[in-house]
Structures are given as C-alpha cells and as structure tokens.
Amino acid sequence: MTALRILQPGPQTSVQDRGRIGFQAFGVPVCGVLDAVALRLANALVGNPATAAALEMRLSGPSFIAEGGAVRIALAGATARIDVSHDGETRAFPGWRAIEVPEGASVRIGALGGSGCAILAIAGGIMTPLVMGSRSTDLKGRFGGIEGRALAAGDEVPIDASDLSGPCLELPRPPASVFSATLRVVMGPQAEAFTEAGRETFLSSPYRVSREADRMGMRLEGPALGFVKSADIVSDGIATGSIQVPGSGLPIMLLADHQTIGGYAKIATVISADLPAAGRLLPGAEIRFAAVSVAEAEQARRELESEMARLIASLVPVREGARVDMDALWRANLVSGVVSALETE
Amino acid sequence: MENAGANKTGEGGKRAIGTLCRFLPVGDTAFAVEFGNAISPDINALVHRAAALLATAPPEGLVETVPTFRSLLVHYDPCRTSAQALQAAIAELDLGETGVVTPPRTWRLPVLYGGDAGPDLDEVARATGLSTAEVVALHAGTTYRVYVQGFLPGFAYLGDLPARLDLPRLTTPRVRVPPGSVAIAQRMTGVYPIESPGGWRLIGNTPIRFFDPASAPPTLFAPGDGVRFVPVEAIEHERIRAAVTRGEYAPECEATP
Structure with missing residues (x-):
C-alpha cells in the first residue's frame, strides 16, 4: 500500500x-x-x-x-x-x-x-x-x-x-493570497441583542486576530460591543462563520471545528464566499466587517464557485522548459556565467 | 415577522410552520426557524416535529438541520436553492398535532454521586440549603427529557431539573471535566461524554458511554427520550465501568407502555 x-x-x-x-x-x-x-x-x-x-x-x-x-x-x-x-x-x-x-x-x-x-x-x-x-x-x-x-x-x-x-x-495564475482586510457578513441571527452603538462599532472598527486562534475559532481584539440586556441567549445552532460575542463584548469568529450549538448572542455570520479568507488569517491580522444582504451573500458564493470552476478549467501541463531550476543553474555554474556575459558587453 | 408562539393554530385547522415561527438569517448557508424564546417542552416539540418533517421530505438544496431548544437551524446549499425559496417551502409545511408526547422510552443511568465523582455536590447542597442526600434524591427522583444534543458530540441537555436545584453556572469554568461527569446548571442536567472544559456543577459520575463515532446513530439518546439517574455505590460503579470497557454493558432502557 x-x-x-x-x-x-x-x-x-x-x-x-x-x-x-x-x-x-x-x-x-x-x-x-x-x-x-x-x-x-x-x-x-x-x-x-x-x-x-x-x-x-x-x-x-x-x-x-x-x-x-x-x-x-x-x-x-x-x-x-x-x-x-x-x-x-x-x-x-x-x-x-x-x-x-x-x-x-x-x-x-x-x-x-x-x-x-x-x-x-x-x-x-x-x-x-x-x-x-x-x-x-x-x-x-x-x-x-x-x-x-x-x-x-x-x-x-x-x-x-x-x-x-x-x-x-x-x-498558471494562482489566486492572490494577499488577504483582503474586509470580511463580508450577514447581520444576525441575534443582532438585536446588541445596542445600536454596538452594531455600528462592529461594522466600523478594525479588529485584530488574537493569539487565541485555532481551527475552532478566532478571538478578536478591538472595541467591546454593548448588549441590550446580556450576552446570554437560549442556546441555538451555530453555522461556520458565526460571530458570537460572550459577556466580554469581544467577538469570536467561529470556524470549521465550532460547536454545533452555543449560548452566546451572535451578531453576524461571515458569508461562505469569505470563509476561506477567514480561515487563512494569522494572529495579528487586522480585519474589518462589512454587512451584505442574504441574497448578495448567496450571489457571492455562486460567483466563487464559478471562479473556482474557471481556475480548474485553466489548469495546464507543467511547462518544464519554461521553469527556471535554480538549483540546477547553481550546479552548472551558469549563474556566474550570466554575470560574466554581462561583463563582456 | 411576528413571533406567533407555540399555541396558535393556523387557518383551516392546519398548523403551517410559517404561522408559528420567524426566520432569522445565519449567513448564506443557514437560517434559523425560531418557534419561541423559552425552554419549554411545547416549543421544543415543535422544533423536533419540524426537523422530522424535513427529514422525511427534504426540499431541494437542504443540507441538514440542527434542532435546538426553541429553534431549528436549517443548513442549505446556496448553489442549489436560496433562503427565500427554502423558507417559502418550509413555511407551507403543516406540523399537524404537536402536543407534548410522553417519552417513547426511558433510559436508566447508574450514577455514583459525590466525592471525587461529584466534587461540587457538597457546594450544591450548601447553596440550596439542602442535605447532600436531598440533592441526590431530587436529582435522581426526576424523569428528564432529552431537549437537545450538542455542545459536545453526545452531550444531551436534559430537563427540567427541579427548581430547588436551580443554580447558575460556575463563575470560573473548569479547564478539564472528566468524561462521565453528571452535571447541573440552572434548570438543566447533563453528562459530559468526553473530557472537555466545562462550567456546570459536577455532582456525580456515570460509566455509561454516550457517543460512538462507529455507531449509527452515533449517540445513545434520541430527541424526546426520557432519562432517569439511579444512585449506585462505588463498587457497583466500578463493576459497570469495567463491563462498559469490555463492551459487555448495555444501559437499561424501558419502553413506555
């Protein structure tokens, strides 16, 4: 085997x-x-x-x-x-x-x-x-x-x-791995548990990915969000990308290994088209959130699927000849040869 | 949409889901079908009835559903449907009769209360003004209902705990709760199926296993099951633990006549 x-x-x-x-x-x-x-x-x-x-x-x-x-x-x-x-x-x-x-x-x-x-x-x-x-x-x-x-x-x-x-x-053209600093979210399911100021703060402030970041979720550092009453809700279901906010007021972005249900209010959910970007984040990264509608989020996901299909259709056999094998060049001492060619001009 | 609550009946004697719930957005791959805000057997019955209806005849694009106390999280594939289309289809579904039914079967789980198995029992007694024997008698004297499974694989929220045992969660959760720990918080009780952090108060331990990834279904309980805890001595607890390890112990379960 x-x-x-x-x-x-x-x-x-x-x-x-x-x-x-x-x-x-x-x-x-x-x-x-x-x-x-x-x-x-x-x-x-x-x-x-x-x-x-x-x-x-x-x-x-x-x-x-x-x-x-x-x-x-x-x-x-x-x-x-x-x-x-x-x-x-x-x-x-x-x-x-x-x-x-x-x-x-x-x-x-x-x-x-x-x-x-x-x-x-x-x-x-x-x-x-x-x-x-x-x-x-x-x-x-x-x-x-x-x-x-x-x-x-x-x-x-x-x-x-x-x-x-x-x-x-x-x-041939890999997707840019530069992280776009804005993650799109759909507000809810418990956006109303937060004060209006809290919702505005969430959408207007930068947040930093803390060192407490793993496959389960990322704790974010930034301004705390205010609750109308409290962070506690009767536990309900969690989707990947849910942003739950415990009593500290600091958001936690939940990722692949998240629990199935939870008892903290969730202010918003990262849209599925932006979840790969969220998963790529490292501690220290600065992010912002922008609200979109459910229909816009669904459309963004469909566009991502089309983009992936387009990238897969663009796969071509590796062009070995076009690739510069640096190790081989060093071994053959061709690098210095290029330099001496310049010197002869 | 107005939250219609659990007890209204839709037009024509039908109980269409749309007349009983509100839909809450959960991104672009899920939404919540919320039947209320309280923990009650009536509302929970609506949730499980809706989950069963959708499992019987899944609409196009439905991925899976997650029943919770008072809402059903519906996961969908936005490349095959949309929230709008799926919600319209779900709103039409007729829940029919959804009165609270007697649990179809009741599990009897052996529990060693107190001591190292239940390190918070003495504190629970002190905080409630009861003796430890009274706490055990109250906890073991109640038939609980499986409201929801979640938090951990195989963790079941069992209710309702007698009001006299209603205490808040620990202010500082434990980093490590041993598997099998029988715990209480507010009006709920439950058993930690695997080692995990936890903020509930630990009053005992059961050697029963609640989760087996190789089984279908993977959990011991089904929604709506009845559960009773049966006090056992340390020797019996150890005997059952050894039998469970050998795969030679099946927990007692009696069908409701």
Whole structure:
C-alpha cells in the first residue's frame, strides 16, 4: 500500500476533507478544511474529485517519505518551498502545481507564506477510514483522520493507488493570497441583542486576530460591543462563520471545528464566499466587517464557485522548459556565467 | 415577522410552520426557524416535529438541520436553492398535532454521586440549603427529557431539573471535566461524554458511554427520550465501568407502555 511516512509533522497537520455533513443534530461538528478553495484547487491539480481527503497544514508544512510507490502531490492555498530529495539530489518546487515524487523520495514543505494554512493533496486521496461519511479529523472529539489527532512523526498516511501516467498540471495564475482586510457578513441571527452603538462599532472598527486562534475559532481584539440586556441567549445552532460575542463584548469568529450549538448572542455570520479568507488569517491580522444582504451573500458564493470552476478549467501541463531550476543553474555554474556575459558587453 | 408562539393554530385547522415561527438569517448557508424564546417542552416539540418533517421530505438544496431548544437551524446549499425559496417551502409545511408526547422510552443511568465523582455536590447542597442526600434524591427522583444534543458530540441537555436545584453556572469554568461527569446548571442536567472544559456543577459520575463515532446513530439518546439517574455505590460503579470497557454493558432502557 502506498503511504506517506511522516518524518516531522509540522505545527499542526491533519487529515481533512470537505467536512462531516449530516451529524450536527447529534452534536458532531462539521470540521473539514479551513480553506475550501485551496482544497478544491489542490485536489484538481492532482486529478482528484473534490471530495477527496487531503492534508491541511498550519504555519509550516510536514516532511515525509513516499513509501510503497510513487505519489503525485500538489500544495495550494499558500506559498511554500517544497524540497523533494531522491538519490542524493534535492529539487525545490513551488506550490500550485503537481509534483511527481518517486518511491523512497523525501519531501519537505517549508514555512507557509500568504496564509496561515495550506492544503497538500495527493493523487488518489488519503484513505483513512470514513467516520460518519467523512475523513476529516475531529481534533476535539478525537476521531477521524489518524486516530482523531494531528499527525505525529512515524505516522503512515495511506494513499489510494492512482494512475500517474498523465502530465503534471499547474495553475498558471494562482489566486492572490494577499488577504483582503474586509470580511463580508450577514447581520444576525441575534443582532438585536446588541445596542445600536454596538452594531455600528462592529461594522466600523478594525479588529485584530488574537493569539487565541485555532481551527475552532478566532478571538478578536478591538472595541467591546454593548448588549441590550446580556450576552446570554437560549442556546441555538451555530453555522461556520458565526460571530458570537460572550459577556466580554469581544467577538469570536467561529470556524470549521465550532460547536454545533452555543449560548452566546451572535451578531453576524461571515458569508461562505469569505470563509476561506477567514480561515487563512494569522494572529495579528487586522480585519474589518462589512454587512451584505442574504441574497448578495448567496450571489457571492455562486460567483466563487464559478471562479473556482474557471481556475480548474485553466489548469495546464507543467511547462518544464519554461521553469527556471535554480538549483540546477547553481550546479552548472551558469549563474556566474550570466554575470560574466554581462561583463563582456 | 411576528413571533406567533407555540399555541396558535393556523387557518383551516392546519398548523403551517410559517404561522408559528420567524426566520432569522445565519449567513448564506443557514437560517434559523425560531418557534419561541423559552425552554419549554411545547416549543421544543415543535422544533423536533419540524426537523422530522424535513427529514422525511427534504426540499431541494437542504443540507441538514440542527434542532435546538426553541429553534431549528436549517443548513442549505446556496448553489442549489436560496433562503427565500427554502423558507417559502418550509413555511407551507403543516406540523399537524404537536402536543407534548410522553417519552417513547426511558433510559436508566447508574450514577455514583459525590466525592471525587461529584466534587461540587457538597457546594450544591450548601447553596440550596439542602442535605447532600436531598440533592441526590431530587436529582435522581426526576424523569428528564432529552431537549437537545450538542455542545459536545453526545452531550444531551436534559430537563427540567427541579427548581430547588436551580443554580447558575460556575463563575470560573473548569479547564478539564472528566468524561462521565453528571452535571447541573440552572434548570438543566447533563453528562459530559468526553473530557472537555466545562462550567456546570459536577455532582456525580456515570460509566455509561454516550457517543460512538462507529455507531449509527452515533449517540445513545434520541430527541424526546426520557432519562432517569439511579444512585449506585462505588463498587457497583466500578463493576459497570469495567463491563462498559469490555463492551459487555448495555444501559437499561424501558419502553413506555
């Protein structure tokens, strides 16, 4: 069986797919990737269906060895240097393209740029068991993925056998990973629990992502919001992107691993088209919120789906000749050769 | 939309959901169908009845529903429908008779009260002016109803706790509550199914497991189930715990005649 043998797991690398749908009524969180756009594109780059499970990494990537066969991988969602070492030679690759990894080769993914998280898809998909219809790791519930936890050194991540005969694909123009500082929200369901001044403050003030930020949610720092009576409500359902405000008046943006229900007033919900951007945020990032209508939010989501389809249609075989292999240039001493060519002019 | 409450009947003797609820926006992939603001068996019955109706005949674009005390969160796919279209379809649904029904079955859960298993029991007794024996008798002498599952996988909000045990949550939540902890807060009781942070007062422990990701459904309880707690001694608690670990213990459950 083909597998990735984990050498170093990185800060938090876990098996995730589109999430666990249909079990929130039992208190089971959805989980799934923080950046659904990255998952969609990474899977497309290696020829996987959108439902395939992949590795989500945060801040920095893992290193691993391909065992039992060659694998084809693609990183999406962030920039990172990907070193593939085989037979004593190391080649560096960027993200947003498929990479052939021979059996026995080791892969090292460095620090992520432009996002707090990235997705590594592997052709064939990760074949950890389906739990309630999903392979996503529920870190809090401790099930799904590899033993319900983030990867650890020594883990074997099983990969489904896959036909690797086609060309490796790349995305010619990756989506800009620069984070837009404004997240669109639909106000509610408990916007009326806040004073008018509180609602205005929420929509007009910058908030900073605090260090208390994980897959469950991000605590925000900024002006506190005032309540008409209190932060407490009779517990009701939570959607990914819900912004709940406990008694401190400071908002918490709830993400993939959020609880299914909660007893704090929710002033607004980040629209689904902007959730990938929310998931990419790092502590210290400054954000603002802008209110849109439900219909505008639905339209934004449909446009995001069209944009993803357009990007996937734009995938082309990697143009090896056009790519500058810096390591090869250094080895051949051609870099200094270029300099001396200039000197002769 | 006016919040119509739980007891009105729509035109023509029908009880269309639209006449009983208001819809609240929850982004562009969900909305709440809110039947009221209170925790009451009547309102909760409307929520679960609506969830059952939607499960039987899911409208186009419905993804899943999450019943809570007084509202149903409806998740939908905005690429297959819209909030407007889905709300219009749901508003038409006829809830029919939704009186509070007797729980179809009642679970009997063994509990070791007090001591290390229930570190807050003495404080609960002090705060309520009761003896610990009286607290246990009140807690174990009530048949609770499963209002809602959530917060944690397999956590069930059970009510109503007798009014004499009504205490606020702890001001400082515990960082780690052991699994199986039987806890109370305000008019609710429940059992922490896995280790987790928690602010409820811990009065006992049960060795029963409430959540198994490999089972279908994954939780022991279903909405509307009855639950009773049965005091046991430490030796019996340990015997049951060992049997549960071996997979040789099924909690008692009696069907309502």
